[in-house]
Amino acid sequence: MCAIKCIAIVVWILMCSLNSLESAKILAVHPIPGPSHYMFIQSYLKRLAARGHEITSVSPFPQKTPIKNIRDLTLQIDKSGHKERIINLIEEAYESKLDQLKRVRDYVTSSSLLVLRNEEFQKLLRSDEQFDLIIIEVFCQDSLYALGQHFRAPMIGVSPFSTDVVIDELVDNTSPVAYVPAPSGTNLDRMNFWQRLDNLYAYTIELLYNHLVIIPEQQRYYETYFPNATMRLTDVRKDFSLLLLNQHYSFSWPRPLVPNAIEVAGMHIDHKPSKIPDDMEAFINASPRGAIYFSMGSNIKSEFLPKHKLQDIMNAFASLPVNVLWKFEKTDLVGKPKNVYINKWFPQSDILAHPKVKLFITHGGMHSLIEAVHYGKPIVGMPVFYDQYLNVEKAVSKGFGLALNFRNFTSAELRDAILEVLNNPKYTELAREISATFHDRPMKPLDAAIYWTEYVLRHKGAPQMRVAARHLNFLQRHSVDTVVVLFAIPLLLILLITRLILVIFRGKDYVSKKLKHE
Structure with missing residues (x-):
């Protein structure tokens, strides 16, 4: 099977060179x-x-x-x-x-x-x-x-x-x-x-x-x-x-x-993940049960979050038995738990490719969801805007994620969702199954x-x-004009026949009345 796949790849490369x-x-x-x-x-x-x-x-x-x-x-x-x-x-x-x-x-x-x-x-x-x-x-x-x-x-x-x-x-x-x-x-x-x-x-x-x-x-x-x-x-x-x-x-x-x-x-x-910075690598490896990556994307910056929400997130993270990498745009975070590593930027794709990163907490942006699928990582989704709700709903329906209401979740709800996904192997198994179908393409x-x-x-x-x-215009594209004609002709015929029958019966009735009168 592997030999056939290798031959197919070589043939495709040759075709590409011929089609240059x-x-x-x-x-x-x-x-x-x-x-x-x-x-x-x-x-x-x-x-x-x-x-x-x-x-x-x-x-x-x-x-x-x-x-x-x-x-x-x-x-x-x-x-x-x-x-x-x-x-x-x-x-x-x-x-x-x-x-x-x-x-x-x-x-x-x-x-x-x-x-x-x-x-x-x-x-x-x-x-x-x-x-x-x-x-x-x-x-x-x-x-x-x-x-x-x-x-x-x-x-x-x-x-x-x-x-x-x-x-x-x-x-x-x-x-x-x-x-x-x-x-x-x-x-x-x-x-x-x-x-x-x-x-x-x-x-x-x-x-x-x-x-x-x-x-x-x-x-x-x-x-x-x-x-x-x-x-x-x-x-x-x-x-x-x-x-x-x-x-x-x-x-x-x-x-x-x-x-x-x-x-x-x-x-x-990139199908060949790059080596992540040494300090990030060391922080991930220091967590025996694996690590979690948390990012709200490039527009929803964590530094903009209300203080009470930041505190809820930190309380949830502090109670976890794993280390957490958090994309946080400021250089410091007052009250940051010891098991949390903050940075303005992470090589997200390379982080998710790391075998010890077990879970992705995400806003549900399309790129983030695709990267989670690509690397077979389960998610906890907290959508904020537009298509993010549907993206997270896809993950939930496919069985490789859970969803939280970003605007009113509690610290306990976040902790429980994280632990459910970490401790229940079905989420990771389904994430890997979907990842396999995602990669199984001819090109x-x-x-x-x-x-x-x-x-x-x-x-x-x-x-x-x-x-x-x-x-075609709208009417033509949706066959409205032809459907109208298709149904209009029989309808006209029915109306004509009905009219004709009425005329005939009225005529007969008129003749009958006239004969009686005579």
């Missing part, structure tokens, strides 16, 4: 200010550069050290008010779906202007420079999708948080509302009537908000910064050759995908992303992968 193509000039645009989003695309761009492609990367995150074939065009992030926004998010007890969408819009859509108003980027637009391919993050950035038209190049969309009904529209993918959950909810793929009703409501709100609020705003940007554009924004939105999606059915659910929507969850993970996710990217380059946009739905 000349160096391409690629414009990669990533305006979202969240570093976790950029993390998803970074390894992908580096691999493309290593294969000889020339990358112009537009993002708030330039390379720390220059990399051959990567040219950075750096966006400046306005961080004023960021701390207040995060604190409000942490303290918000309840948000409606509409409130969530508004918050996403405020966070994301303005980042389009980071690109469009950037002087270096404007010079690039006005220059004679040409690109063979545009790679862009697809998340409420519709005005930027005009770059494909502007440079007359095919576009690849990258979605760091998987897909939804709005992103599906970009390649005319179908999102069956009866069994594909909206990411803003907590429903899974098997829903009862009320859950399906809630899912329909979420889908409707997302579509309406996108088409009535976000797209009109992006339309104004589009008209202002691309005054010579010849395509309508509605057509520009469907001009994608390929979508790379940060998802995989092994830890979510199977769902329909068109040929040019490719699942590449895990492509940001590693980054290799798949590179293959399909170069496929688009080789085949000049690969129009053969795109479904014909892009040429």
Whole structure:
């Protein structure tokens, strides 16, 4: 079996070498200010550069050290008010779906202007420079999708948080509302009537908000910064050759995908973990029963947490028989237990790869969940915002995690959840089983992303992968016009026949009455 696998790998490498193509000039645009989003695309761009492609990367995150074939065009992030926004998010007890969408819009859509108003980027637009391919993050950035038209190049969309009904529209993918959950909810793929009703409501709100609020705003940007554009924004939105999606059915659910929507969850993970710093290694090894890693991600900083919540967390950690690594953004933490190691930054993927790290306490961000699945680690999830609730619910439903209410958990609840996952082997066993299915693919996710990217380059946009739905309007796509005709004709016939019968009977009745009268 191993020999067959090795032969398959060698054949694939040979195929890749045969399918190699000349160096391409690629414009990669990533305006979202969240570093976790950029993390998803970074390894992908580096691999493309290593294969000889020339990358112009537009993002708030330039390379720390220059990399051959990567040219950075750096966006400046306005961080004023960021701390207040995060604190409000942490303290918000309840948000409606509409409130969530508004918050996403405020966070994301303005980042389009980071690109469009950037002087270096404007010079690039006005220059004679040409690109063979545009790679862009697809998340409420519709005005930027005009770059494909502007440079007359095919576009690849990258979605760091998987897909939804709005992103599906970009390649005319179908999102069956009866069994594909909206990411803003907590429903899974098997829903009862009320859950399906809630899912329909979420889908409707997302579509309406996108088409009535976000797209009109992006339309104004589009008209202002691309005054010579010849395509309508509605057509520009469907001009994608390929979508790379940060998802995989092994830890979510199977769902329909068109040929040019490719699942590449895990492509940001280096498959050869690096050695972690000596002090972290020593702290992990000093715990006979293993260690725990705790991080709330790059946006929800632990230093922003209320004092009472920090105290609850410390009390829970102090009562544990294991050491805890805690991503904490300050250099000191008053009252820190002896079994807790704090640091502003941890090499998260490498930490989770460590065999003695037994549990991951996480906010449930998509990257964190994928890394937990990749390394087969169970979780205790404390979601805060948007898709994090559904991500944690996936882990709970699959049996490799527990969930806590981040806004009102107690110290005892946190301790009990941690001990339950640590002491009950079923969580780790199920995490490893799901990890095995996650890894069992014909091609590693980054290799798949590179293959399909170069496929688009080789085949000049690969129009053969795109479904014909892009040429149909809403009524045609959903067969409303044909269904109306299909049912209207029999209905008309029934009405005509009924009318005719009534006329005949009335006629007979009239004749009968006349004869009686005579």
